[in-house]
Amino acid sequence: MTPDEFRRHGRQVVDWIADYLESLESRPVRSQVRPGEVRAALPSAPPERGEPYEQVLADLDRVLLPGITHWQHPSFFAYFPANASGPAILGDLLSSGLGVQGMLWATSPACTELETVVVDWLARLLDLPAALRTDSAGGGVIQDTASSASLVALLAAGSRAGGELARRTVYTSSQTHSSLEKACRIAGIAPGNLRVVDVDPRTLALDPEHLRSLVSADVAQGAVPTLVCATIGTTGTTAIDPVRRIGEICREHGGWLHVDAAYAGVSAVCPELRWINDGVADYADSYVTNPHKWLLTNFDCSVLWLRDRRPMIEALSILPEYLRNAATLSGQVIDYRDWQIPLGRRFRALKLWSVIRWYGAEGLREHIRGHIRLADEFAGLVAADEEFVLWEHHPFGLVCFRPRWPGLPIQDANEATIALLERLNDSGELYLSHTKDTEHVLLRLAVGAPSTGREHVHAAWRVIRDTYAAMA
Ligand code: PLP
Incomplete structure (x- = not known):
């Protein structure tokens, strides 16, 4: 073209x-289609010859839209x-138009540096603690989803906890998003070492006393409490776990407090909703929220902040020969490939930047x-x-x-x-x-x-x- x-x-x-x-x-x-209907309306073999783009758009209307x-x-x-939203769609289009892949600072400095600015902006907009911003030991990064972000947090927590993998324990509640269980499977947490903490039946918020008793029993058995997930705005009913009390327990035992605010976290742009983050400033080791849910930014855009980025980088950084470059070796730049599971990364900051600037x-x-x-x-x-x-x-x-x-x-x-x-x-x-x-x-x-x-x-x-x- x-x-x-x-x-x-x-x-x-x-x-x-x-x-x-x-x-x-x-x-x-x-969508009102039946299973298989869209597929059946499409040719099973790809075209031998290129087609006019109008035909693609015609099939979008005729075949795909009913299945949307x-x-x-x-x-x-x-x-x-x-x-x-309009600005997010345009930002994504610009990202596609530039076609950059920002795995390293050197592969597109602006891709990295805009991301640093935008995640710090968002931390300010949500009044998250300064310790989560990039100028401190911590920093934020845009992930594809909160699921990936929680996996990264778990790997960082494991790196900080050290010791044998088989002894690491993780704590969630029955209301925690299933991505935490998936993260445990991927990270090799023994299935029996994922503890499901009781919830208060009236609020469905995690019961900190039950957490305390589970953690104490585990420690007595020689386990290493590695990560506790507190949710601000659970998927089922937007219950809010008592972050502060959970944080105190984490602090006593050295466990990592991961706060999953995937949906509700962005609401802290409103000062009257900042109470939801009570305890985050004092205790959270990591915090995730998704502008792609409720902040006008097209999927995918999930922001993960950490109080200390070192354990994450220790867990995820590998520098093969073909990625070695002067900027990385100087230690003066951020390479976000070390802050996520995949190597390659899209220029997602553009759409979040467009959104924040437009609104x-x-x-x-x-x-x-x-x-x-x-x-x-x-x-x-x-x-x-x-x-x-x-x-x-x-x-x-x-x-x-x-x-x-x-x-x-x-x-x-x-x-x-x-x-x-x-x-x-x-x-x-x-x-x-x-x-x-x-x-x-x-x-x-x-x-x-x-x-x-x-x-x-x-x-x-x-x-x-x-x-x-x-x-x-
Ligand atoms: N955490 C919570 C509290 C959620 O509600 C959701 C999805 O609804 C997720 C995590 C997973 O989000 P993602 O699709 O970005 O992985």
Whole structure:
């Protein structure tokens, strides 16, 4: 493709995206295709001859769009959001256009140095402790996902803990994201050495007293408590683990405190939400949050900060001959390849930089506050309805709730709630997901798409209410 052809098709593609974003509301939120339908509509063999780009775009409309679930739809309330925004899309496009691979400072100095600036900016925006910024012994780095970030934290924690791998223990709760269990498998933590700490049944937050007793028993047996994961905003219900009390226990035993704030962490752009990070400044060894969830930055963009980068670099740095270069050997530059699992890396900082510059701190705060207001409004509708039970804790954009299903035993009520969820999602009018407290299935409505407004939240409640009424 020549630059002139690129210019022409590039304009078509940008127009296509703008039209798509404008058309979102007319589309069913969740794709309605059956398994295999998209694949069957595509040729099984690649073309022998190149095709005009228009044909690619035509197939995008004809074949792929029906198989797309519209994450940016204003009535997408499932999971946590995966925000996209104009500046992030443009930043990603620029990154593709530059086509750099920033594994080393030397392979594109600006790719590394912009990343350093942007992760430090974000730390300031969230009022994270100065110890996590790059000028200190610590620093931040953009990862693809929080899953990778937690794995990096675990490897760094292992490097700091030392000793035999078989004696290392890790502590999570039943509400911790499954990526921690996966990280343990990858890092070679013995399956029996992953401890699942109890949660308070009312709040679903990790019980620090149970943590303390597990850690003490392990230490008495000669185990090495290596990492404790505290979550700020659990995946199920956005529970907030008591970071400070967990941190105190880590401090007593030398364990690494990893804070997973993948979804909720970005809300600390708002000063009134900074209470969520209580204990982070004093105790966190690492902290992860995902601008790709709720901060207007297209997937993928997850930021991991560490208080001390050395154990991570000890765990991950290998310098083969072909990567040796004067800048690396001078010790004056950061090579982010040592801060992540893969070698190669995209220029993700560009999209986060675009987002922060376009919205400014003010715009980012308004984005978060707007969703929290809508979530509060939705929670009010649920609370006012006697046939529904509201999960009281909803400090962010997620509201959990369930129908009472009067007269039904819990098991049947849970099945009825799942049937309601499926009927709602099949309708194409909205998309919700679910979780479970200690016994009940809860519906999850996460307000988070940039285009969601009051009308969408009220419409969602009407559909939920009417569908429930038809089933009850
Ligand atoms: N941690 C928490 C609390 C999450 O809610 C999620 C995903 O929803 C993750 C980690 C995993 O995020 P990622 O997809 O970036 O790995």
